[in-house]
Amino acid sequence: MSASTTPDQPTAGITYAAAGVDVEAGDRAVELMKDAVRATHTASVVGGVGGFAGLFDVSRLLTYRKPYLATSTDGVGTKVAIAQAMDVHDTIGFDLVGMVVDDIVVVGAEPLYMTDYIACGKVVPERIADIVRGIAAACSVAGTALVGGETAEHPGLLGEHEYDVAGAATGVVEADALLGPERVREGDVVVGMASSGIHSNGYSLVRRVINHAGWQLDRQVSELGRTLGEELLEPTRVYAADCLDLVRALNGTVGGQDLPLRGFSHVTGGGLAANLARVLPQGVLATVDRSTWELPAVFKLVAELGGVPQADLERTLNLGVGMVAIVAPDAADAALARLAERGLSSWVMGQVSADDATGSSAGAGDPDYVQGAKGVDGGAVRLVNAYA
Numbered sequence: 001m002s003a004s005t006t007p008d009q010p011t012a013g014i015t016y017a018a019a020g021v022d023v024e025a026g027d028r029a030v031e032l033m034k035d036a037v038r039a040t041h042t043a044s045v046v047g048g049v050g051g052f053a054g055l056f057d058v059s060r061l062l063t064y065r066k067p068y069l070a071t072s073t074d075g076v077g078t079k080v081a082i083a084q085a086m087d088v089h090d091t092i093g094f095d096l097v098g099m100v101v102d103d104i105v106v107v108g109a110e111p112l113y114m115t116d117y118i119a120c121g122k123v124v125p126e127r128i129a130d131i132v133r134g135i136a137a138a139c140s141v142a143g144t145a146l147v148g149g150e151t152a153e154h155p156g157l158l159g160e161h162e163y164d165v166a167g168a169a170t171g172v173v174e175a176d177a178l179l180g181p182e183r184v185r186e187g188d189v190v191v192g193m194a195s196s197g198i199h200s201n202g203y204s205l206v207r208r209v210i211n212h213a214g215w216q217l218d219r220q221v222s223e224l225g226r227t228l229g230e231e232l233l234e235p236t237r238v239y240a241a242d243c244l245d246l247v248r249a250l251n252g253t254v255g256g257q258d259l260p261l262r263g264f265s266h267v268t269g270g271g272l273a274a275n276l277a278r279v280l281p282q283g284v285l286a287t288v289d290r291s292t293w294e295l296p297a298v299f300k301l302v303a304e305l306g307g308v309p310q311a312d313l314e315r316t317l318n319l320g321v322g323m324v325a326i327v328a329p330d331a332a333d334a335a336l337a338r339l340a341e342r343g344l345s346s347w348v349m350g351q352v353s354a355d356d357a358t359g360s361s362a363g364a365g366d367p368d369y370v371q372g373a374k375g376v377d378g379g380a381v382r383l384v385n386a387y388a
């Protein structure tokens with residue numbers, strides 16, 4: 001090939017920075033976030049920020065009779081698009097932590113430590129530090145140590161202002177204190193705990209609706225009492241500490257066969273009925289009365305703007321219920337009182353009974369009836385009445 005047809009060559013060679021990766025920016029981000037991360041550390045965290053691996057002293061597990069480790073991983077989904085559009089990044093961490101640690105407490109496990117992963121098109125140190133500060137703040141609320149993480153710069157794969165976040169956590173529960181479907185009995189009571197808003201599920205539907213309506217994020221919405229963007233970015237409520245406090249209050253510290261608090265259901269993707277059905281044993285039905293709570297304004301708004309069918313809303317969004325507890329009937333009042341002491345709105349929303357409609361055709365064609373979900377062939381949930 002002649003010199004005249006040779007492609008232009010860089011005079012100084014191609015560097016990593018020229019390829020779009022700024023290592024020094026990553027180092028600056030760590031400097032900005034490390035104090036927030038350290039604030040989550042307890043005496044069980046070994047070493048500081050920046051190691052290849054996060055270390056956690058689990059000597060306390062030697063005092064357990066039979067410890068089970070619980071683990072969960074998740075992300076935030078397309079809610080990050082709202083944060084990016086608004087250029088507000090210090091709340092999305094609550095969404096990440098809530099999605100991860102509140103899955104772990106469903107089985108009664110205490111989330112011990114967490115790690116995070118951020119992929120971005122360009123490392124802007126202040127933006128990355130804001131994201132991690134939010135994660136650390138949420139970990140502090142949950143009582144979970146943030147022991148490590150990774151920020152990866154992916155130029156050409158993600159836009160300069162785009163990012164995604166994910167995380168994983170590990171917890172522990174005593175084997176004979178494990179919560180779950182096998183503890184649920186006929187006659188048990190279903191207690192709902194209020195969500196803080198949409199949380200972190202269903203944003204593909206929500207974003208489609210607001211785009212279809214032509215609404216902008218800075219639009220003041222009287223029904224919401226703030227802008228649309230502020231409402232959509234409301235952080236996910238982190239229930240871990242509240243749920244563990246309820247476990248200790250109702251079940252004590254010793255396991256057994258007939259603990260008053262049977263289990264929890266974290267209402268995430270799939271909605272209330274599907275997630276509740278996952279934690280029920282076969283042959284039982286939880287009847288949930290919609291009239292026991294009023295739909296928060298943001299869910300009414302999504303329904304009206306998009307003409308979204310109620311059945312689709314119910315299998316996509318939490319509709320005001322972020323966590324559910326299943327308790328023995330004589331423990332319901334104590335559960336409500338304990339949650340109220342912690343400032344968490346809760347109410348009795350249903351009851352468990354025998355399911356007489358079992359079988360392959362049970363509930364066929366009935367949008368108010370759900371049996372089993374997400375690969376779990378468990379119990380059933382029926383939604384009744386209209387919302388208050």
